[in-house]
Amino acid sequence: MARQEANNVFALTSLLYGANAAYIEDLYAQYKTDPNSVDAEWQDFFAAFQDEKEAVLKEARGAPWKRKDWPIEANGDLVNAFDGNWAPIEKKLGDKLKKKAEAKGEPISDTDVHQATRDSVRALMMIRAYRMRGHLHADLDPLGLAGKGDHEELHPSTYGFTDADWDRRIFIDHVLGLEYATIREMLDILKRTYCSTLGVEFMHISDPAAKAWLQERIEGPDKQVAFTAEGKKAILNKLVESEGFEKFLDVKYTGTKRFGLDGGEALIPALEQIIKRGGQMGLKDIVLGMAHRGRLNVLSQVMGKPHRAIFHEFKGGSYAPDDVEGSGDVKYHLGASSDRSFDGNDVHLSLTANPSHLEIVNPVVLGKSRAKQDQLSADKNGNFIETTEVDRQTVLPLLLHGDAAFAGQGVVAECFGLSALRGHRTGGSVHVIINNQIGFTTNPRFSRSSPYPSDMAKVIESPIFHVNADDPEAVVFAAKIAIEYRQTFQRPVVIDMICYRRFGHNEGDEPAFTQPIMYRKIRKHATTLQLYAERLINEGVLSQEDVDQMKADWRKHLDAEFDSGQAFKPNKADWL
Known part of the structure; x- marks a missing residue:
C-alpha cells in the first residue's frame, strides 16, 4: 500500500523537474x-x-x-514556415478579405473566405520558397559547368495549384508590391528577382527591419534591374577600359606575371557604383584591400594610378623615388591613394599594400578604417570619443577576395567574428568575392564543404548577393543595393561575383593541364565586353561603330601612356 501511495505521489510530481521549469x-x-x-x-x-x-x-x-529587444518577435511567414502552423496568418488574411468584401457591399460566404485564404496561404508559401531557395536555381555560372538541379520546390503544383489556377487573382496583401496577383504575375516577379542572373540570400537575417528593407528594395513589378541609356554606356565604357588594359598588357608583356582580371571585368563598373552611390549617401573615405588578382586593373581604372607608372614598373623601373628606402615589392602588391569625385561628391580612396599571404590584409583594412572613424569622432581637443554607428557611415572598409581564400583562410572568419564587437566594429564592411570557381588548380568541391564560398558570412547574418559576372548590369545593381544596405544598417554585406579565370593562375601557366573541361569552355566563351556590347547594339543603345570607336580611343590612350612610361620617374610613394 505504501508503495502504491509513493507511485501516486510520483505520478503527480514527476513533471516538476528542471527541464520543465520554463x-x-x-x-x-x-x-x-x-x-x-x-x-x-x-x-x-x-x-x-x-x-x-x-x-x-x-x-x-x-x-x-x-535585452529589451530579445528574443525577436515572431516574424510572420518565417515562423509559420518553420513550425508548419499557418493558422494565425490564415485567420489574419480571412479577416482582411471579409472586411474588403463588406466595404464593397459584396457578401462573401464562409466557404469562399476559406478557399480564398487557403489560396493566399499557399501563394505565400510559394513566395517564401523562392526567397529561401531561388538562388539555388538562378543562372549564376557564366560557363554553365554545373547542370541545374530539379526545382519542384518552386513549382506552383507543389503548393496545390493547377494550370487552371494560373490566371486566377489571389489576395497576397501587398507582398511583392501587389494586393492581388495571378500565379503567372507572381512567377514573373519571383523568377526575375531570385532566379535570373542575380540570386539573393537574406532569409537568415533575424532583424525584421533589415529583412523587410531588402524585400522592399528588390521585390515588385517595377523593381527589375534597369539602367538608362547613359548608365549602360558608362558600364560598357568601364568594360572597354578593363578588358582593353588586360589585353594591352598581354600584348606588350607576354608571359609576364600580372594576375589579370580577365573573365571578371565586371568588377570595375561595380566598384565605380559603390563609390558613386556611397558618395551620394554620405561616404567620404574608402579603405580598400585586395589580393593580387585584378589588382593592376583596380589600381589604374579605379584608383587612378597613371598607366605610364604601371608600364614603367613592367619595364623594371622602381615604383618609388630613389630617396625612398626599402627592398621593393612586385607591382601587384602595391597600394595607392587618390581622390575621386562623382556628382559633386568627393571620396578619398586608399588601397592598402598587400603581401602574398591572401586575406591577411583584412584586419589591416578594418583597423585602418576604424582608426579613421575614431579620428573623425575626436573632440576639439583631439580626445577620442565613442563613435556611433551613424558617424561610421563616412568611412567604408571595402574588401575584395578570391573564392578559395575567402572560404579557406581563417582570418576571414576571425574578422567576421569581431565585426559587431564594440571595440572592433566599423559600421559594416562591403565584401566582393571574385569567384572564378578555382583556387590555383583546385576545384571548389575539393577545397570547401559549403555550396558557396560566401557561406561563412551567414554567421553574422550578412545578406549575400550571388551574381553572374557576364551580366554587368546585374553586378552593378547588386553593388548598388549592397552599399545602400551598408549605409542604411551599418552592417557587413557580401557580393559573390561568379566569373571565370580566362588564363592560368599566372600568365605563364597552362591551366588546361589540370582543368581541361573548364578551359575548353573558356576558350570558346565570348568575353563580358563582347556579350554586353552585342546586347546594347541589339537594344539600339549604340552601334557597332560606336563600340569600335570606344575601343580605338582607349587603345590610343594606352599607346600614349606606354610611350610616356619610357621616361617616367616616380616623384612620391603613393600607397599611403
Missing part, C-alpha cells in the same frame, strides 16, 4: 492572467499557490537586465 513558469503566468486558459488539472495545481500575480508575471518575463 514551461511551467509560462503556464503559471498564463493561469494568473486567465485561469480558464489552462487545463482544469493545471488550474487545480496552480490554485494551491498564493503568489502575487505581478510577481509571477515579472518572473515569467525574465531577468530585468536582459
